[in-house]
Amino acid sequence: MTRLPMDRRYSGVAIAFHWVIAILVIVNIAVGFLHDPIPALGAWMPGHKAIGITVLFLTLARIAWRLAHRPPPLPAETKAWERGVAHATHWTLYGLLLAMPITGWLMASGAEKRRPLTWFGMVDIPYLPVSRSAGAFGSDAHGVLGWLMLALVVLHIGAALRHHLILRDSVLLRMVPGGAR
Numbered sequence: 001m002t003r004l005p006m007d008r009r010y011s012g013v014a015i016a017f018h019w020v021i022a023i024l025v026i027v028n029i030a031v032g033f034l035h036d037p038i039p040a041l042g043a044w045m046p047g048h049k050a051i052g053i054t055v056l057f058l059t060l061a062r063i064a065w066r067l068a069h070r071p072p073p074l075p076a077e078t079k080a081w082e083r084g085v086a087h088a089t090h091w092t093l094y095g096l097l098l099a100m101p102i103t104g105w106l107m108a109s110g111a112e113k114r115r116p117l118t119w120f121g122m123v124d125i126p127y128l129p130v131s132r133s134a135g136a137f138g139s140d141a142h143g144v145l146g147w148l149m150l151a152l153v154v155l156h157i158g159a160a161l162r163h164h165l166i167l168r169d170s171v172l173l174r175m176v177p178g179g180a181r
Helices: 012-034 039-068 080-109 132-167
Strands: none
Touching: 012 039, 012 080, 012 132, 039 080, 080 132
């Protein structure tokens, strides 16, 4: 088993941010899209909101970390257009990781009938001081951005698998703990 050198891998902190946020986002995508057709998931909506707030703060920390720590370089054989798409996709994902929780928070804050907003029942989350129309905007934006997030997550996973299974390069291994081949 060969390990990637440390300068070719993401740091342990970056890897932890990536995988924790990825798991939380996948759970929230499932609950967000399936809570109407699967009524049992409706009971998960308070957790969906708490996960969203968690993702918001983890993403702020992740972006701060990313700005202070250079990511490992892409393999030298990566084409210029692939580099451009990769960078655009990553920064769009960061934007969505911020916009999704904020629009959800707007939606909850501007709802005609407010439901309790807590962080896993332990800490009350304050409502944003917004109007009903801002809540409606948040609702509409949250739905559209949810589809965009789903599309980019699928694209991101597909690209990682393409690199690993078809191109057989080290792109995926850079984000795996240990970075072993």
